[in-house]
Amino acid sequence: MDSKFLFFVARRAVNAxxxxxxxxxxxxxxxxxxxxxxxxxxxxxxxxxxPPAELKLIAQRLGLTQPVYVQFVTYVxxxxxxxxxTDTIYGIPEILVIEEYFPVTLNMVLLGTLFGxxxxxxxxxxxxxxxxxxxxxxxxxxxxxxWAAPPFLVGVVLQLFLGYGLHLLPTSNVANPVLNIPPPVxxxxxxDSILAQDWTYLYSWTRHLILPAIxxxxxxxxxxxxxxxATMVDALDKDYVKLAYMKGLGQRxxxxxxxxxxxxxxxxxxxALTFAATVGGAVxxxxxxxxxxxxxxxxxxxxxxxxxxxxxxxxxxGFSVIIANFIADVLYGIMDPRVRLT
Amino acid sequence: MLLDVKGxxxxxxxxxxxxxAIKKVDLSIEKGESVAVVGExxxxxxxxxxxxxxxxxxxAKYEGKVNLDGKDVLALKGHELRAYRGNDVFMIFQDPLNSxxxxxxxxxxxxxxxxxxxxxxxRGYDETKAYKDIVEGLTGVRMPDPEVILRRYPHxxxxxxxxxxxxxMALVMKPKLLIADEPTSALDVTIQAQVMKLIRDLKKEYGMxxxxxTHDMAVAYTVADKFLVMYAGELSELGPVDKVVSTxxxxxxxxxxxxxxxxxxxxxxxxxxxGSPPNMISPPSxxxxxxxxxxxxxxxxxxxxxxxxxxxxxxxxxxYD
Amino acid sequence: xxxxxxxxxTRFRLFKGRQRSPSVAVPDQAETxxxxxxxxxxxxxxxxxxxxxxxxxxxxxxxxMFSVIQGFLELLGGYLRNPSLSYLLLPSDPFxxxxxxxxxxxxxxxxxxxxxxxxxxxxxxxxxxxxxxxxDALASILIVVSAIVIGMALGISAGYIGGWxxxxxxxxxxxxLAFPLILLAIAMSLILGNGYLVVLITxxxxxxxxxxxxxxxxxxxxxxxxxxxxxxxxxxSSARIILRHIFPNSIDPIVAIATLDFxxxxxxxxxxxxxxxxxxxGVPEWGSMAAQGLSYAPRVWWYALFPAIAIMxxxxxxxxxxxxxxxMVGGRISY
Numbered sequence: 001m002d003s004k005f006l007f008f009v010a011r012r013a014v015n016a017x018x019x020x021x022x023x024x025x026x027x028x029x030x031x032x033x034x035x036x037x038x039x040x041x042x043x044x045x046x047x048x049x050x051p052p053a054e055l056k057l058i059a060q061r062l063g064l065t066q067p068v069y070v071q072f073v074t075y076v077x078x079x080x081x082x083x084x085x086t087d088t089i090y091g092i093p094e095i096l097v098i099e100e101y102f103p104v105t106l107n108m109v110l111l112g113t114l115f116g117x118x119x120x121x122x123x124x125x126x127x128x129x130x131x132x133x134x135x136x137x138x139x140x141x142x143x144x145x146x147w148a149a150p151p152f153l154v155g156v157v158l159q160l161f162l163g164y165g166l167h168l169l170p171t172s173n174v175a176n177p178v179l180n181i182p183p184p185v186x187x188x189x190x191x192d193s194i195l196a197q198d199w200t201y202l203y204s205w206t207r208h209l210i211l212p213a214i215x216x217x218x219x220x221x222x223x224x225x226x227x228x229x230a231t232m233v234d235a236l237d238k239d240y241v242k243l244a245y246m247k248g249l250g251q252r253x254x255x256x257x258x259x260x261x262x263x264x265x266x267x268x269x270x271x272a273l274t275f276a277a278t279v280g281g282a283v284x285x286x287x288x289x290x291x292x293x294x295x296x297x298x299x300x301x302x303x304x305x306x307x308x309x310x311x312x313x314x315x316x317x318g319f320s321v322i323i324a325n326f327i328a329d330v331l332y333g334i335m336d337p338r339v340r341l342t
Numbered sequence: 343m344l345l346d347v348k349g350x351x352x353x354x355x356x357x358x359x360x361x362x363a364i365k366k367v368d369l370s371i372e373k374g375e376s377v378a379v380v381g382e383x384x385x386x387x388x389x390x391x392x393x394x395x396x397x398x399x400x401x402a403k404y405e406g407k408v409n410l411d412g413k414d415v416l417a418l419k420g421h422e423l424r425a426y427r428g429n430d431v432f433m434i435f436q437d438p439l440n441s442x443x444x445x446x447x448x449x450x451x452x453x454x455x456x457x458x459x460x461x462x463x464x465r466g467y468d469e470t471k472a473y474k475d476i477v478e479g480l481t482g483v484r485m486p487d488p489e490v491i492l493r494r495y496p497h498x499x500x501x502x503x504x505x506x507x508x509x510x511m512a513l514v515m516k517p518k519l520l521i522a523d524e525p526t527s528a529l530d531v532t533i534q535a536q537v538m539k540l541i542r543d544l545k546k547e548y549g550m551x552x553x554x555x556t557h558d559m560a561v562a563y564t565v566a567d568k569f570l571v572m573y574a575g576e577l578s579e580l581g582p583v584d585k586v587v588s589t590x591x592x593x594x595x596x597x598x599x600x601x602x603x604x605x606x607x608x609x610x611x612x613x614x615x616x617g618s619p620p621n622m623i624s625p626p627s628x629x630x631x632x633x634x635x636x637x638x639x640x641x642x643x644x645x646x647x648x649x650x651x652x653x654x655x656x657x658x659x660x661x662y663d
Numbered sequence: 664x665x666x667x668x669x670x671x672x673t674r675f676r677l678f679k680g681r682q683r684s685p686s687v688a689v690p691d692q693a694e695t696x697x698x699x700x701x702x703x704x705x706x707x708x709x710x711x712x713x714x715x716x717x718x719x720x721x722x723x724x725x726x727x728m729f730s731v732i733q734g735f736l737e738l739l740g741g742y743l744r745n746p747s748l749s750y751l752l753l754p755s756d757p758f759x760x761x762x763x764x765x766x767x768x769x770x771x772x773x774x775x776x777x778x779x780x781x782x783x784x785x786x787x788x789x790x791x792x793x794x795x796x797x798x799d800a801l802a803s804i805l806i807v808v809s810a811i812v813i814g815m816a817l818g819i820s821a822g823y824i825g826g827w828x829x830x831x832x833x834x835x836x837x838x839x840l841a842f843p844l845i846l847l848a849i850a851m852s853l854i855l856g857n858g859y860l861v862v863l864i865t866x867x868x869x870x871x872x873x874x875x876x877x878x879x880x881x882x883x884x885x886x887x888x889x890x891x892x893x894x895x896x897x898x899x900s901s902a903r904i905i906l907r908h909i910f911p912n913s914i915d916p917i918v919a920i921a922t923l924d925f926x927x928x929x930x931x932x933x934x935x936x937x938x939x940x941x942x943x944x945g946v947p948e949w950g951s952m953a954a955q956g957l958s959y960a961p962r963v964w965w966y967a968l969f970p971a972i973a974i975m976x977x978x979x980x981x982x983x984x985x986x987x988x989x990x991m992v993g994g995r996i997s998y
Binding site for chain 1 (some may be wrong): 676786837838844845847850851926935957960967971974975979987
């Protein structure tokens with residue numbers, strides 16, 4: 001069993017690497033399609049402010065006059081070495097910018113997604129085990145409402161009511177800007193502030209986190225609820241659930257121990273998609289809450305016509321989604337004994 | 343009398359309206375007796391079985407009386423219901439692919455059953471003793487190499503093996519009434535015969551009462567003492583198997599019996615009943631079988647017939663008023 | 664599901680009842696009380712009986728019909744250089760400034776022009792919301808349909824051919840699936856220029872992976888079914904098999920998925936508009952109106968709120984309908 005499982009994991013890992021290379025290839029192809037000449041490419045890399053004569057030199061310097069396949073190999077190896085180009089605004093390697101902003105976003109998004117997933121699983125299971133009763137309809141109204149609302153509306157409504165209206169929580173920034181940021185060991189504010197034992201910062205960060213994270217959770221939990229309800233209704237109808245009842249197991253044991261345990265297997269695959277959606281949705285949430293993470297930075301970069309930054313962020317977010325996908329695949333294998341055999 | 347069902351009625355509220363899945367069904371089963379519920383798909387026979395073990399969806403509404411060995415089944419709640427299931431009654435289901443929890447090993451699932459049995463009986467649970475019990479159960483269903491089977495996951499077993507595991511679980515639980523809901527219809531014919539023989543043997547060996555639910559009269563004939571024929575949620579006819587098959591009273595039973603393929607009619611077409619079962623939301627008025635009945639009379643279209651005793655049989659048809 | 668598998672599994676059928684295939688064993692009460700159990704006619708018949716689905720369907724129908732007519736008028740108005748044509752159906756010209764009514768609250772005066780209030784230059788918010796509808800409708804239809812077409816082509820070939828083709832196509836699908844939609848749309852509009860068309864093309868290029876996965880799964884599961892194998896052995900060409908078996912069996916679930924997805928497209932599209940992506944300056948767009956209105960919130964709540972509610976209402980209608988269809992084709996609704 002164990003060697004089979006290792007083989008399964010190895011296969012998925014190889015798949016993930018291939019997918020990453022393909023994704024980079026896609027970005028590469030897109031760039032070459034929209035910028036067919038070396039000069040156009042050079043403009044993409046360094047921004048619009050250089051005259052054509054200079055662009056030619058820059059193209060030469062960046063190796064953009066080389067054959068396409070050489071460029072591709074350089075591009076891919078560059079990515080795996082952490083070379084994502086140089087920022088046209090700050091003039092520093094993109095990787096440094098990303099290192100600074102991405103963990104902040106990831107920290108917020110992961111907690112928000114966790115909240116959304118837990119909420120979705122819980123409400124979906126409740127709806128399914130009370131299907132076609134007022135509880136079920138209530139859950140449906142709740143998730144349809146938040147899911148159908150445009151993400152910015154959810155954010156703004158929370159901001160207005162809990163922030164400006166009731167003055168409960170701060171509505172912008174990652175933490176109180178007066179405070180010093182703890183030394184960035186991992187880049188994750190949560191871990192860094194604990195390592196530095198900076199409880200004031202941790203407290204401020206947590207308070208600033210709540211609204212954006214709740215927004216992320218609220219806009220993403222609907223699809224989880226929907227799928228959980230569906231798989232759970234299926235599972236509750238399965239003969240093994242009825243058999244579990246027949247053994248004399250209690251309702252709670254059967255619903256959560258048997259039906260839920262089986263119902264969440266297909267949901268694991270949705271987790272990666274949810275993460276993809278929320279990490280993309282972070283752009284809008286961070287914009288609304290002026291949360292200085294990668295999404296906020298991306299919008300600023302867009303307004304500043306900073307192409308390399310946008311492309312680097314796209315690639316790195318795509319990369320993180322592929323990693324999430326890989327983790328979900330492995331989780332799936334752990335949870336479903338049937339998968340490991342194939 | 344072990345099981346006594348009187349005037350059972352089951353209805354659902356659905357988006358289309360009220361659905362009366364079972365209407366006025368009476369049945370009694372003695373100790374050691376076996377009864378087969380037969381009828382087309384959608385006639386409510388499976389709902390009937392699920393109602394006796396109280397396994398219908400949350401929006402189902404029960405009326406009438408179900409009494410099993412002195413317990414008022416429809417009034418059972420929480421703990422009593424749990425003790426009732428498993429100890430008094432056990433049910434095995436149709437689809438072998440879904441009968442066992444796919445994420446747990448067979449031994450874990452069987453041990454769970456033993457643990458529940460011991461807990462209800464107020465005894466301590468001893469895993470080694472329980473393990474012996476389940477191995478014994480598997481031997482009882484003629485399963486070769488029970489220890490090997492126990493270490494497997496359900497997807498590593500065949501349909502016939504899974505059905506045996508489930509029946510072994512029934513043996514371990516030793517219920518007073520075993521309900522089998524189409525236990526063989528998804529199996530190959532040869533396996534089907536083996537499983538049927540097993541159920542027959544067990545009935546003899548353990549003196550269990552069996553409620554057998556099937557659409558297949560030929561299969562039911564081999565295990566049952568009595569037939570309960572259902573149509574559109576209503577009892578059509580109830581009586582000893584031989585009588586029902588040799589001299590069916592209800593026109594629907596006549597049609598069912600005629601549709602059994604047999605050797606003497608091997609080259610003829612399979613006889614089928616014209617028409618299809620009614621829409622259960624708005625069933626035909628009067629007798630629900632009247633649109634398909636060859637002997638339909640005027641009264642059948644307006645008045646729903648009452649069940650009547652006829653010799654040792656019950657029948658619901660205006661022909662016997 | 665087709666009749667083939669039912670026949671294969673029950674050796675002989677004693678009774679001619681409506682039997683489902685035993686592999687989806689359901690207790691009797693799960694039988695649907697309607698005559699048909701699949702196909703567009705079944706879906707329509709079902710929706711007609713279900714109040715929730717019906718209200719969703721009505722909302723969707725109104726949105727689509729209005730958008731088609733309004734969109735046609737807008738195109739015609741542009742083509743004939745006669746802008747008044749495009750306001751024919753609207754309460755007022757969405758570009759006319761009403762002096763003195765800047766940021767005026769919703770009122771019944773001058774009904775229905777002022778029903779939802781006025782923006783910072785005194786333009787009727789109601790008219791502007793209605794004027795923007797066709798572009799959302801067009802985006803959702805184009806993107807979903809193109810996703811179905813691309814996804815079907817890639818997914819069915821991957822599932823049906825199998826082997827290396829499958830591996831490669833699925834890795835490509837994964838790679839597309841990994842792209843963050845909003846970021847890619849930002850990047851594209853940055854590089855290619857900011858416009859409606861760029862957003863449309865970007866979303867069309869990237870929306871298909873979930874559909875490809877669906878069609879692949881469908882093709883895989885049907886490929887091994889007895890009757891598909893039988894038709895292959897009897898010499899039916901692959902194209903015929905796909906057309907006759909795989910395609911019809913995918914219609915029901917795809918209708919459900921697509922209906923839900925229309926809402927998704929509108930959400931994504933208006934989120935982009937909120938950020939100013941794909942918006943032509945001056946042309947009203949639900950997302951961008953909400954964004955502009957936010958700078959006056961919360962005092963001028965109507966400016967940002969009503970466009971957001973327009974988005975929400977349309978998405979809710981699509982989800983109500985899609986949810987019900989999904990429940991129904993999944994066989995979950997019947998009791």
